[in-house]
Amino acid sequence: MTALATEPAAPGAATGAARRVLLAPITITPSKPLTPSHLKGLLWTDVMHRATQSLAHVTHRSSHTTYHPTEQTLGFWEFLDRTEGDTDYGDLTEEDIGALYVAFRAAARPSARDLRPYAEAAEHGWVHPASTRVLTLWSGHYARLGLHDPGLLRYQPPGLGLDAALDRLAGLGMCLDQRAVGGPVFLDLTRHGLPLRQLVTADGRPNYLACALRELLPLAPGFDEIVLLYDTELDSDHQQLARVLAELGPSVRRVPIGRVPIDGRIRSARQGGWRDVHAGALLDAAAGHDPAVVRLGMRLYFIAVLGPGQQQSFRPELLAQSLKRAERLLESAGQPQPEPLTDRLARHRKDHTYVDPYRLTSGLLGRRRAAPGLDLLTSVYL
Amino acid sequence: MTRTQQLLRERTAVRIRAARPDLADRHDLATPDGLLDAHRHIAQEAGAADDGQILAAVVVRDVDLARWVRDTCVFALGVPPEDAAAWRASFTRTVFLAGNPDHLRDRFVFAHLADDGSAAWTAPGPAAGTTTLRRLLKLFDAPAEVPPAPARHLTVPGEPPPGRVPVTRGLHLATAGCTVAEALVHLNHVIAEAVLDGLIAPGDRLTLHRVPRINPLPGHAVRVRAVPDPRLPGRLRAAAALTDGD
Structure with a gap:
């Protein structure tokens, strides 16, 4: 594998202009509305993407095709066809589809055999109409939020099939494959003191980590830095993923992002509870504001106000305050800045190439701060 | 009856x-x-979570049954008499774990390692001694049925003890409905107990027979592992047996 190794750029290359950075955020199962936790991750990734773009070659990879083969997606599709039949999903809202998803998660797990036709179809680019509907609605939210669309509705298959990815992993000495005795396949980093992590169940179902490896193993050698963005509770999986990818050359950075509790509780989307606080509802509530105010205000709230942790519950009044704050920032912005934009962005990095969205965004707040340049706002926030 | x-x-x-x-x-x-x-x-x-329970742990990467039988003999022959008594009293309790011994040998002490790295054994001892290993790995999950195969012959490695003439024995496994994971459990108990009792020694020849059901029980069986018959309540069935001659 040494031929794949990439020498890290010299630390002297301060702007990192030639560095190739891959942003690989965890994707969201297209089966429900976007909750505040989801929004936070999306906005965080978007600011990182656009801020780093001025300093390096950035690739933002977020393919739904890659993660359709997970059980939670395939199982949902099978459940819908079995229980709903020929529903016109184009007429349903995200909340309608989300309610069906909650019902699916409460029902018995389908068998691997029932999922097989869906797994095969997904490999060839087929998407269930319920998920197409959700992704179409999300595309609308992305546009209103000014989020870069990484191809929500595009067929973007991972570079490797499952067997090829497992072979590549075995080549790295990181795979324990017990399919010969009917057993599971594990990611094996026990050499490094990390516990065995299942990738494929004994009955042949790959999990999201297996899907991530199909996508990231072939991409990794082409980058100098890979940034993994994910929910804090998935930290141990991402430690393992980072260890694998680092073996292929790039430096790998983990950016865990805390979820947003609703009324003091961190809830999984499978439990529902997104009424009035999902992306569509929040955007509708903010519809009286100028689009630029909405885009900046949402970023101020979900990045600078909430921060990387997960202590603060979602508070609509603080979001409203952030929108007002955005309005004032936009009014005061525009004075010519003595320092070039790239230098102002480059300050918000440590030993990594990506720009830290929290440091950059919280830098916009604070009463005594000078008004930000319009160049910064337009290239990163609007 | x-x-x-x-x-x-x-x-x-x-x-x-x-x-x-x-x-x-x-x-x-x-x-x-x-x-x-x-x-x-x-x-x-x-079933009790007792850290003081005496057990051995076997890390399994992959399974070739005849090769595994041979290695199990070598392992059991190496158990010192003072450990053997305690292990015997816990019915040679053994935990099978999925893992790659090559990745673990730097961090853990194994009493025996298969030459090809396919499996590794920890010395029998209190359960607490293998807690870290057991947390790092997963229980060995091998639900495939044992495939039928012709008889395989193997010789227990090592020099026969002085004064003992090597013998030939048959090792029988009932394969119908028996998963690979269950086969390891059954054979492990029969082999370990036979070794500890001196019925298997270096230089002995073993013939591994995989038959759907061990019936009738060979009259010359010297060790039998019987388990409740899942299809005939109240009855036992022979899961594995060791016989005189092959």
Whole structure:
């Protein structure tokens, strides 16, 4: 594998202009509305993407095709066809589809055999109409939020099939494959003191980590830095993923992002509870504001106000305050800045190439701060 | 009751008495109910999360049954007598874990490692001694049925003990409905106990037979592992057996 190794750029290359950075955020199962936790991750990734773009070659990879083969997606599709039949999903809202998803998660797990036709179809680019509907609605939210669309509705298959990815992993000495005795396949980093992590169940179902490896193993050698963005509770999986990818050359950075509790509780989307606080509802509530105010205000709230942790519950009044704050920032912005934009962005990095969205965004707040340049706002926030 | 049922019960009672005379005193092993009670007692003990329980752990990467039998013999032959008694009293309790021994040998001490790295054994000892290893790995999950195969011959490695003439023995496994994971459990108990009792020694020849069902029980069986028959309630069936001659 040494031929794949990439020498890290010299630390002297301060702007990192030639560095190739891959942003690989965890994707969201297209089966429900976007909750505040989801929004936070999306906005965080978007600011990182656009801020780093001025300093390096950035690739933002977020393919739904890659993660359709997970059980939670395939199982949902099978459940819908079995229980709903020929529903016109184009007429349903995200909340309608989300309610069906909650019902699916409460029902018995389908068998691997029932999922097989869906797994095969997904490999060839087929998407269930319920998920197409959700992704179409999300595309609308992305546009209103000014989020870069990484191809929500595009067929973007991972570079490797499952067997090829497992072979590549075995080549790295990181795979324990017990399919010969009917057993599971594990990611094996026990050499490094990390516990065995299942990738494929004994009955042949790959999990999201297996899907991530199909996508990231072939991409990794082409980058100098890979940034993994994910929910804090998935930290141990991402430690393992980072260890694998680092073996292929790039430096790998983990950016865990805390979820947003609703009324003091961190809830999984499978439990529902997104009424009035999902992306569509929040955007509708903010519809009286100028689009630029909405885009900046949402970023101020979900990045600078909430921060990387997960202590603060979602508070609509603080979001409203952030929108007002955005309005004032936009009014005061525009004075010519003595320092070039790239230098102002480059300050918000440590030993990594990506720009830290929290440091950059919280830098916009604070009463005594000078008004930000319009160049910064337009290239990163609007 | 069939003659085979009678034999299976007697053999099971002998096995319990040898390992745990105290259980033989508490339960009337001559009756089916007493035997069943003793079985429950043993299962309960094994299920209890007791760090002091004596067990061995086997890390399994992949399985070639004949090769694994040979390595199990080598491992059991290496168990020192002082450990053997305690392990015997816990019915040679063994935990099978999925793992790659090559990735673990720097961090953990193994009593025996297969030459090809396919498996590794920890010395029998208190469960607490393998807690870290067990947390790092997962229980060995091998639900595939044991495939039928022709008889395989193997020789137990090592020099025969002075004065002992090597013998030939048959090792029989009932494969119908038996998963690879279960096969390891059954064979492990039969081999380990036979080795500890001096019935298998270096230089001996073993023939591994994989047959759907061990019936009738060969008259020359020297060790039998009997388990409740899942399809015939109240009856035992031979899961594995060791015989004189092949």
